[in-house]
Amino acid sequence: MxxxxxxxxxxxxxxxxxxxxxxxxxxxxxxxxxxxxxxxxxxxxxxxxxxxxxxxxxxxxxxxxxxxxxxxxxxxxxxxxxxxxxxxxxxxxxxxxxxxxxxxxxxxxxxxxxxxxxxxxxxxxxxxxxxxxxxxxxxxxxxxxxxxxxxxxxxxxxxxxxxxxxxxxxxxxxxxxxxxxxxxxxPETVRERRPLSTVRPRRPALPPQVRAVFGPAAIASFVGFALFGVFTSVSPAFLSQSLDVDDRAVSGLVVALAFFSSTAGQLAVGRVGVARALPLGCACLLAGLALLAGALRWDLLSLVVLSALVGGGGQGLAFRGGLSVVAGASPDDRRAAVISTLFVVAYAGISLPVIGVGVLTGPIGLEGAGLVFIACMAVLVAVAAVYLLRQPERREGVRAR
Missing domain, CATH: 1.20.1250.20 (MFS general substrate transporter like domains)
Structure with missing residues (x-):
């Protein structure tokens, strides 16, 4: 070297x-x-x-x-x-x-x-x-x-x-x-810099050729980030109230496992392939949601940990796979705007469903609110997965790319 x-x-x-x-x-x-x-x-x-x-x-x-x-x-x-x-x-x-x-x-x-x-x-x-x-x-x-x-x-x-x-x-x-x-x-890596006054807001944009692949990628990204949102906002309360786990180091570790697993899932895309990453990520997200439902239903810490590992891995696979598909379908001069739109949808997943869980916690309790969240997110992921399975020709196009 x-x-x-x-x-x-x-x-x-x-x-x-x-x-x-x-x-x-x-x-x-x-x-x-x-x-x-x-x-x-x-x-x-x-x-x-x-x-x-x-x-x-x-x-x-x-x-x-x-x-x-x-x-x-x-x-x-x-x-x-x-x-x-x-x-x-x-x-x-x-x-x-x-x-x-x-x-x-x-x-x-x-x-x-x-x-x-x-x-x-x-x-x-x-x-x-x-x-x-x-x-x-x-x-x-x-x-x-x-x-x-x-x-x-x-x-x-x-x-x-x-x-x-x-x-x-x-x-x-x-x-x-x-x-x-x-x-x-x-060192600075941008060669030709311009004044700050030239920065302009960018509107979310979806060129026609991107719309077909954007839907399932956006849904999977939304659900994956929503799962992270629930883990990072209310899982410590669930661990404390339902599982009597008051050790904050354990709470922090459970949340950390979801993010570390996402890293592993994103890295696995290179071996799995972009064409398989998104549907496989959807399947792992469904499994992670099912494990979280089991944890809420039976108050088992082991299922919470497994949900973090499986769901986090699914989020990594789905997000990087979806990002690759969307970026590949975007024209060069619109790619940055399209990717920004995907990130906007993903971060909406961190906020809106999490607030919904908070609203429902009062009337039906934390576990009930969590189960409602899981059911809604499972429906969304299932819709994305069914769409992907019904579009073999689109997956072939991605594989060719």
Whole structure:
């Protein structure tokens, strides 16, 4: 390996570490919601709304400034994202009322919205040109691995260290500062930069040739992200109330397993093939939902863990498979807009169904609300799966691509 390649891989890995730090901040509060409930006295519905505010921040950035890093450069956008991440941590550190939690989650969503596309592109651009596949792995692992590390870190610190509502965010703030220092030493990869004033909002767009494949990909993405939303917002409460699992490290680990399994599922697409990834992902999502229903019905921790593993793997397969199919069907000059539309649908899945679970928790309880959620999501996935099975000629077209 030449010196240039070694330098490229070092920069690629460093940018991946920065990516992971930012994404970890977005899931850091997950095992702490029970403590905030006890401190501020709010309901399970409020937990889900606080969680969902994050998705609104992500969607807003994707719609208004999703292409900003292509125009002003990767590093300015990523530094701005780290700034939002730091501001989010400060909000949680200063939280003396519920409003601080809303502000922290919104800022966290803004940071993730800026990082999701820009950091993925940056990681791949810093890698040597011969290592595209490995760079994709680094970007995928940094994104989903970072999301998994957030609840794991917060859960361990909250369970075994002092000041559980402060220490996780203080540690994250230090990691953000170190990440900013690393980012300032990395090179810019956008050659022709333009002023910030040239950034324009992008409307969701679906060219005619994309619409047929977009439907099942969007449904599977919606359900997969909704499953993540339920795991990260209400699973700690279920573990505590129904299974008497009050260990926050265990709660954080269960959530982390879903994200780590998603990473494995995305990486498996290379072996499974794009044509099979989406239908197989739908099947795994159905299995994950069934396991979660069993966990809710019989109060079994083992089924919760299996649901996280199987459902997370299915989400990874379905999302990367769907993204590949949609991107492949999109014309070159509309691809970014189409992909942004898919992300908007996916992040809608994190917010709307989760709030629905919170609304139903009051009248029918957490387990009943969870079963209603599972039934609705299972119907959606089944519709997508049936559509895919009835379109063999479309799958052949993807395989040929």
């Amino acid at each position: 030449s010196g240039g390649d070694r330098r490229g891989w070092r920069q690629c890995l460093l940018s991946g570490a920065v990516f992971a730090v930012c994404m970890a901040g977005t899931t850091l509060p997950t095992p702490l919601y029970g403590l905030y409930q006890a401190k501020f006295g709010f309901s399970e519905l409020t937990v889900t709304v606080v969680y969902a505010v994050y998705a609104f921040g992500v969607i807003g950035v994707l719609l208004l400034a999703g292409n900003a890093s292509d125009i002003v450069g990767r590093r300015p956008v990523l530094l701005c994202g780290l700034g939002f991440s730091a501001a989010s941590a400060v909000c949680f550190l200063c939280a003396t009322a519920l409003g601080w939690l809303y502000a922290g989650r919104l800022l966290s969503g803004l940071s993730a919205g800026l990082f999701t596309g820009a950091a993925t592109a940056y990681v791949m651009e810093l890698a040597p040109s011969s290592g595209t596949s490995r760079a994709t792995f680094v970007a995928t692992a940094a994104n989903m691995g970072g999301l998994g590390c957030g609840p794991l870190l917060a859960g361990v610190l909250a369970q075994y260290a002092a000041r559980p509502l402060y220490l996780p965010f203080a540690v994250h703030l230090a990691l953000v500062a170190a990440s900013a220092a690393v980012l300032l030493r990395l």
